[in-house]
Amino acid sequence: MKAVVVGSGDPVGPELLKERCLDADIIIAADGGGLYLYEAGIVPDVLIGDFDSIPSDVLDFFRSQKKVAICSFSREKDFTDMELAVEMAVSRGADEVCILSATGTRLDHSAGNILLLYSLLxxxxxxxxxxxxxxxxxxxxxxxxxxxxxxxxxxxxxxPEVNGVTTSGLQYPLMNDTLVLGSCRGVSNEFASDTAVISVEKGLLMVILSRG
Amino acid sequence: MKAVVVGSGDPVGPELLKERCLDADIIIAADGGGLYLYEAGIVPDVLIGDFDSIPSDVLDFFRSQKKVAICSFSREKDFTDMELAVEMAVSRGADEVCILSATGTRLDHSAGNILLLYSLLxxxxxxxxxxxxxxxxxxxxxxxxxxxxxxxxxxxxxxPEVNGVTTSGLQYPLMNDTLVLGSCRGVSNEFASDTAVISVEKGLLMVILSRG
Structure with missing residues (x-):
C-alpha cells in the first residue's frame, strides 16, 4: 500500500506531485502541504496538523469535501505535523511512504523530516x-x-562507522568497505549501469540521489 | 584561532560573510566559495579545491594576489572541496571553524558538509x-x-538514542531525558532566556537554530 505525504517545505512542483499521487493508495497532507495539493488540483484523503500554515480558504474547501478526513491537533504538541502525517500513513497500513515538500530553508524541519525515515526503517x-x-x-x-x-x-x-559497504553499478565501487561519520568519501558517486545495488552489513547509511 | 570556510552552496549574503570574516584569523575558500568572497570584496588566505565551480576570472584574480595560497586538487579525488577546506583549517591550527555557504539544493553536499562537524568534534x-x-x-x-x-x-x-539530555533557558525544558533517532520531539523549542545550555551524557545530538 503506497502512501504519499506532503509537507509545507519548499514546493516540489505540480508535475512531481501529480506523478507521485497518481498511483498512491492514500494521500496525506501535513498542514501547509495541503496548499500544494490544492494548487495541483489534488484532494487528499487526510489533512493533518495544527493548521497554522494552511490558508483558511484551502482548509475550508477541504472541510467541505466528504472525502477528506480532517485531523486537528494543538500547536502545543510533542510532534511535528509531518511526524503525525507519517504516523498516520503507517497506521493506515502503508508499506511504502513517499514524503514530498519535507525540505527547505528551515534545516531543523529538513533534518527532522529526513530522519523520520529511521522510524519507518x-x-x-x-x-x-x-x-x-x-x-x-x-x-x-x-x-x-x-x-x-x-x-x-x-x-x-x-x-560512527558503517561496515561492510558493498556496491554494484556505481562508477566508484565499494567492496566490503567502511564509511565513517564525518567523512565525505562516499559523496558524489555516479551510476555506471541501469541499476545500482548498495548493501550494508552493519550501521546506518544515508543514500542521497541528487541532480548533478 | 578562528577560521572561516566558505563553500559553493547557496550564498549567505555579503553582510554575514563580512561579519564572520571580520575577526577571522584565516579565511579559506572552497572552490566556488571564492566567488562569494570576491563579490563581497574579501580576499581569502587560501583557495582550495578542484576549481570546477569558481569562475576563471575570479581564479585568475586570486592567483594574482600574493596573499592567497592556491591549493589545487584533481577532480578524481576521495574528498570534497569543503572537506579539504575544513582539513586545511584544522592543519593551520584553528580551534573554531565557521562554515558558510555549505547548504543548498544539493542535499548530498548539505548533509555531507553538516556531518563534517563530527570530524571537528x-x-x-x-x-x-x-x-x-x-x-x-x-x-x-x-x-x-x-x-x-x-x-x-x-x-x-x-x-539511535541520546541519553541524559538536560536543558536550561528553553521554553520546553528537558531534564535527563532521552531523545531517539527518528522522532521530532526536540524540534522547534524556543529560547526562554538570553542563554540556553544544552548538555548530553551519551550520544550524538544535532542542535539547529533556525529563523522561525
Missing part, C-alpha cells in the same frame, strides 16, 4: 524524502536504485 | 555550519547558545 517500511532535486533514503541492509541520468549517488554514514 | 574543535536562516552544531557534551530573537532551537538525535 525500524518498522520495515520503505520510505524516502523527495524534492525537485533530491531523493533521500536510509538503509541498514540492501537497496536497489534505478539510474537517473545526470544524478549523483551519495553514501553518507550516520552511524 | 572528535578533535575538540568548535565548529558550526551557518547559512542565512540556520546555524547547525553537533554535540556530545555541553554547549551554550546565545538567544537569537524569533529563532527556534531544535535538538535532533543522530545516535
Amino acid at each position: 525500524q518498522k520495515g517500511i520503505r520510505g524516502w524524502v523527495e524534492d525537485a532535486n533530491n531523493r533521500v533514503y536510509l538503509t541498514q541492509g540492501r537497496m536497489e536504485l534505478k539510474r537517473l541520468d545526470n544524478w549523483k549517488v551519495s553514501l553518507i554514514a550516520i552511524s | 572528535q578533535k575538540g574543535i568548535r565548529g558550526w555550519v551557518e547559512d542565512a536562516n540556520n546555524r547547525v552544531y553537533l554535540t556530545q557534551g555541553r554547549m551554550e547558545l546565545k538567544r537569537l530573537d524569533n529563532w527556534k532551537v531544535s535538538l535532533i538525535a543522530i545516535s
Whole structure:
C-alpha cells in the first residue's frame, strides 16, 4: 500500500506531485502541504496538523469535501505535523511512504523530516524524502536504485562507522568497505549501469540521489 | 584561532560573510566559495579545491594576489572541496571553524558538509555550519547558545538514542531525558532566556537554530 505525504517545505512542483499521487493508495497532507495539493488540483484523503500554515480558504474547501478526513491537533504538541502525517500513513497500513515538500530553508524541519525515515526503517517500511532535486533514503541492509541520468549517488554514514559497504553499478565501487561519520568519501558517486545495488552489513547509511 | 570556510552552496549574503570574516584569523575558500568572497570584496588566505565551480576570472584574480595560497586538487579525488577546506583549517591550527555557504539544493553536499562537524568534534574543535536562516552544531557534551530573537532551537538525535539530555533557558525544558533517532520531539523549542545550555551524557545530538 503506497502512501504519499506532503509537507509545507519548499514546493516540489505540480508535475512531481501529480506523478507521485497518481498511483498512491492514500494521500496525506501535513498542514501547509495541503496548499500544494490544492494548487495541483489534488484532494487528499487526510489533512493533518495544527493548521497554522494552511490558508483558511484551502482548509475550508477541504472541510467541505466528504472525502477528506480532517485531523486537528494543538500547536502545543510533542510532534511535528509531518511526524503525525507519517504516523498516520503507517497506521493506515502503508508499506511504502513517499514524503514530498519535507525540505527547505528551515534545516531543523529538513533534518527532522529526513530522519523520520529511521522510524519507518525500524518498522520495515520503505520510505524516502523527495524534492525537485533530491531523493533521500536510509538503509541498514540492501537497496536497489534505478539510474537517473545526470544524478549523483551519495553514501553518507550516520552511524560512527558503517561496515561492510558493498556496491554494484556505481562508477566508484565499494567492496566490503567502511564509511565513517564525518567523512565525505562516499559523496558524489555516479551510476555506471541501469541499476545500482548498495548493501550494508552493519550501521546506518544515508543514500542521497541528487541532480548533478 | 578562528577560521572561516566558505563553500559553493547557496550564498549567505555579503553582510554575514563580512561579519564572520571580520575577526577571522584565516579565511579559506572552497572552490566556488571564492566567488562569494570576491563579490563581497574579501580576499581569502587560501583557495582550495578542484576549481570546477569558481569562475576563471575570479581564479585568475586570486592567483594574482600574493596573499592567497592556491591549493589545487584533481577532480578524481576521495574528498570534497569543503572537506579539504575544513582539513586545511584544522592543519593551520584553528580551534573554531565557521562554515558558510555549505547548504543548498544539493542535499548530498548539505548533509555531507553538516556531518563534517563530527570530524571537528572528535578533535575538540568548535565548529558550526551557518547559512542565512540556520546555524547547525553537533554535540556530545555541553554547549551554550546565545538567544537569537524569533529563532527556534531544535535538538535532533543522530545516535539511535541520546541519553541524559538536560536543558536550561528553553521554553520546553528537558531534564535527563532521552531523545531517539527518528522522532521530532526536540524540534522547534524556543529560547526562554538570553542563554540556553544544552548538555548530553551519551550520544550524538544535532542542535539547529533556525529563523522561525
